[in-house]
Amino acid sequence: MQLHEFQSKALFRKSGMVTPQGVVVRDKSDIPAALDEMSLPLVVKAQIHAGGRGKAGAIKLAKTREEAEAYSNEILGMNVKTKQTGDAGLDVHIIYLEEATSIASELYLSLLTDRTCAAPVLIASKMGGMDIEETAETDPDALLKLVIDIDRGITPYQCREVHYFWTDGTFPLKETAAILDALWKTYIDNDATMVEINPVAVTTDNTLIALDAKMTTDDNAHYRHKDWEGLRIASDENPAEVRANEVGLNYIKLEGGSIGCLVNGAGLAMATMDVISLYGAQAANFLDVGGGATTENVTEAFRILLDDPDVKVILVNIFGGIMKCDVIAEGILAASKTVNLSIPLVVRLEGTNVEAGMKLIEESDLTCDIAKSLSEAAKMAVKNVEA
Amino acid sequence: MSILVDETTRVVCQGVTGRAGAFHTRQCIDYGTNFVAGVTPGKGGMEAEGLPVYDSVKESVAKHDANTSMIFVPPFAAADAIEEAAAAGIKLIVCITEHIPQIDMIRATETVSHYGARLIGPNCPGLTTSEVCKIGILPGYIHKKGNVGIVSRSGTLTYEAIWQTTLLDLGQSSCVGIGGDPIHGIGFIECLELFEQDDQTEGIIMIGEIGGSDEEAAADWIKANGTKPVVSFIAGQTAPPGRRMGHAGAIISGSSGTAAGKVVALEAAGVTCCKSPSDMGQRMHDVLNS
Numbered sequence: 059m060q061l062h063e064f065q066s067k068a069l070f071r072k073s074g075m076v077t078p079q080g081v082v083v084r085d086k087s088d089i090p091a092a093l094d095e096m097s098l099p100l101v102v103k104a105q106i107h108a109g110g111r112g113k114a115g116a117i118k119l120a121k122t123r124e125e126a127e128a129y130s131n132e133i134l135g136m137n138v139k140t141k142q143t144g145d146a147g148l149d150v151h152i153i154y155l156e157e158a159t160s161i162a163s164e165l166y167l168s169l170l171t172d173r174t175c176a177a178p179v180l181i182a183s184k185m186g187g188m189d190i191e192e193t194a195e196t197d198p199d200a201l202l203k204l205v206i207d208i209d210r211g212i213t214p215y216q217c218r219e220v221h222y223f224w225t226d227g228t229f230p231l232k233e234t235a236a237i238l239d240a241l242w243k244t245y246i247d248n249d250a251t252m253v254e255i256n257p258v259a260v261t262t263d264n265t266l267i268a269l270d271a272k273m274t275t276d277d278n279a280h281y282r283h284k285d286w287e288g289l290r291i292a293s294d295e296n297p298a299e300v301r302a303n304e305v306g307l308n309y310i311k312l313e314g315g316s317i318g319c320l321v322n323g324a325g326l327a328m329a330t331m332d333v334i335s336l337y338g339a340q341a342a343n344f345l346d347v348g349g350g351a352t353t354e355n356v357t358e359a360f361r362i363l364l365d366d367p368d369v370k371v372i373l374v375n376i377f378g379g380i381m382k383c384d385v386i387a388e389g390i391l392a393a394s395k396t397v398n399l400s401i402p403l404v405v406r407l408e409g410t411n412v413e414a415g416m417k418l419i420e421e422s423d424l425t426c427d428i429a430k431s432l433s434e435a436a437k438m439a440v441k442n443v444e445a
Numbered sequence: 446m447s448i449l450v451d452e453t454t455r456v457v458c459q460g461v462t463g464r465a466g467a468f469h470t471r472q473c474i475d476y477g478t479n480f481v482a483g484v485t486p487g488k489g490g491m492e493a494e495g496l497p498v499y500d501s502v503k504e505s506v507a508k509h510d511a512n513t514s515m516i517f518v519p520p521f522a523a524a525d526a527i528e529e530a531a532a533a534g535i536k537l538i539v540c541i542t543e544h545i546p547q548i549d550m551i552r553a554t555e556t557v558s559h560y561g562a563r564l565i566g567p568n569c570p571g572l573t574t575s576e577v578c579k580i581g582i583l584p585g586y587i588h589k590k591g592n593v594g595i596v597s598r599s600g601t602l603t604y605e606a607i608w609q610t611t612l613l614d615l616g617q618s619s620c621v622g623i624g625g626d627p628i629h630g631i632g633f634i635e636c637l638e639l640f641e642q643d644d645q646t647e648g649i650i651m652i653g654e655i656g657g658s659d660e661e662a663a664a665d666w667i668k669a670n671g672t673k674p675v676v677s678f679i680a681g682q683t684a685p686p687g688r689r690m691g692h693a694g695a696i697i698s699g700s701s702g703t704a705a706g707k708v709v710a711l712e713a714a715g716v717t718c719c720k721s722p723s724d725m726g727q728r729m730h731d732v733l734n735s
Contacts, residue, residue, distance in 0.1 A: 142687065171547050171551070173694065209552070249547075278520060278546045278547065279548070281521060282521075310685075323602070323691075324690055325597070325600065326599065326601035327690070328599075328683075328690050329599075329602055332683050333722065333723065336720055336721050346691040349582070377605060379570050379582040379583055379584055379600055379604060380469070380541075380570075380582040410584045431723055432721075432723050433724075
């Protein structure tokens with residue numbers, strides 16, 4: 059799960075990290091009361107899942123109460139378009155008001171689970187506030203990368219290595235030690251896969267403070283963090299995706315597509331989207347029913363596809379391994395009985411219990427096109443869209 | 446010949462008394478795989494699918510000389526099961542379970558390498574040596590003994606490749622699903638090395654997907670060491686950036702991990718890349734007969 063800045067900072071503080079004082083505002087009527095608690099100058103920050111907020115006018119420094127009120131009202135509710143949001147942009151439902159920090163310089167710090175090393179990797183840079191991917195390409199020597207032992211955390215010598223890489227003595231070692239200690243605690247205590255502080259501010263008092271915060275937690279560890287439920291924000295989520303998630307389906311709505319896909323396996327689900335595109339149409343969604351789906355799950359998957367007004371044709375593509383074809387067939391038939399299947403359906407079944415699955419469909423009164431291969435299924439679906 | 450598993454493979458199933466564990470152990474036994482025992486802590490002394498059940502992997506190794514494990518254990522206990530198998534002296538650990546926390550997997554992969562074992566998965570379909578040995582959830586009937594080696598990050602796309610090569614009468618030597626998680630056991634390069642050394646394998650199908658840089662690393666390896674033809678498909682050409690496509694590892698972040706970048710790297714290494722996953726078998730057939 060991707061966390062907002064204000065959520066990440068709350069977890070940072072729990073781990074002992076220093077962050078500026080801040081207040082969360084979700085409703086314009088709460089702005090005056092929030093400002094009463096704050097001292098000036100302050101920064102108004104849109105809470106959206108995208109970088110490049112500053113350039114897009116979604117972060118603004120207010121020197122007076124009037125400015126603070128004006129910027130808060132402007133940013134809360136605005137639509138933000140950045141390189142990372144796509145053309146539709148993102149609506150701002152939450153703002154974070156934060157007391158301004160007097161900054162001497164900016165650094166970069168992150169800790170993430172690295173797939174190549176199969177270990178946490180710490181990345182530090184002297185160039186704070188910059189896009190780290192850009193720094194990696196243009197000036198790789200400006201980055202320090204350290205592989206961290208999962209059971210030991212950041213060791214004292216690694217801490218000194220970061221410190222002497224960052225500074226020739228403007229701020230003391232204990233500042234670096236404190237932020238690294240809190241960074242590690244945040245990562246390990248919260249089952250994070252990525253924690254990024256960009257920038258870390260070196261204040262004019264020579265202390266280190268987390269100015270921005272980005273964090274992703276490991277969905278697989280959800281079961282041991284019951285408190286995460288409270289971190290989910292309804293306005294960030296597509297309602298159909300939430301509904302799918304609740305019944306264990308992996309669903310992502312795709313803009314501009316017309317073929318609703320129901321597939322087992324993430325790879326095959328992506329490949330199905332790819333093949334549809336190859337034949338000239340677009341998938342309306344990614345949907346992996348997973349290996350443990352029941353008849354009820356498949357029925358719900360059907361309902362989700364049928365509720366999407368963009369979907370003109372449904373393509374079922376199953377290559378059963380752990381997923382059994384007869385379970386899928388039962389789901390299709392159950393769904394067709396409970397919902398009005400008013401659009402064309404293309405079915406391709408192969409794999410575990412395929413004969414039982416095909417028999418169920420053939421002996422029913424369901425109208426559908428049966429395909430023998432993935433490419434045939436995609437062709438049939440595209441043809442149905444065009445017709 | 447074949448890679449990783451053959452007639453001498455002696456398998457124990459961890460989680461044999463669970464529903465999925467029992468079903469797939471039965472399927473594997475029916476395929477001809479030599480299962481020697483099952484393990485479920487607390488259920489030692491029982492019998493499941495005709496196999497004796499033990500409380501520990503250690504006991505199954507001591508009594509039946511098991512050398513390979515197939516894991517069907519729930520996610521919260523699966524990383525521990527991997528470590529138990531490695532510590533008990535199991536040399537090949539195949540973990541089917543998905544949704545294991547990444548931090549647990551970091552520890553488990555360290556333990557596996559400490560004991561010198563090999564891990565396949567997690568979140569994978571397992572592996573087969575066609576018509577000889579099947580460990581995992583791959584449907585048995587789609588296989589046919591032959592000369593194509595298959596390695597894949599995606600389970601269901603592995604089945605596609607197997608089925609296509611069977612229909613075209615090429616058949617397979619061995620098929621390995623390495624799994625869709627970012628922290629996993631053996632990868633493309635180790636499988637490519639094994640296929641290179643295997644006499645039965647004449648061509649290799651390698652199926653990748655968006656996210657990470659394993660395909661790019663494999664391309665470098667092929668360029669430097671590959672002698673056998675490789676056909677590839679990369680899933681996720683139309684996937685939007687920043688969205689996790691099911692597998693925890695399948696995500697385009699920034700400019701890295703895109704399908705286009707992977708295809709460029711593979712083609713530069715002389716790999717035949719398919720635009721459609723339906724073409725994998727045919728392209729392999731064409732390459733082998735050219």
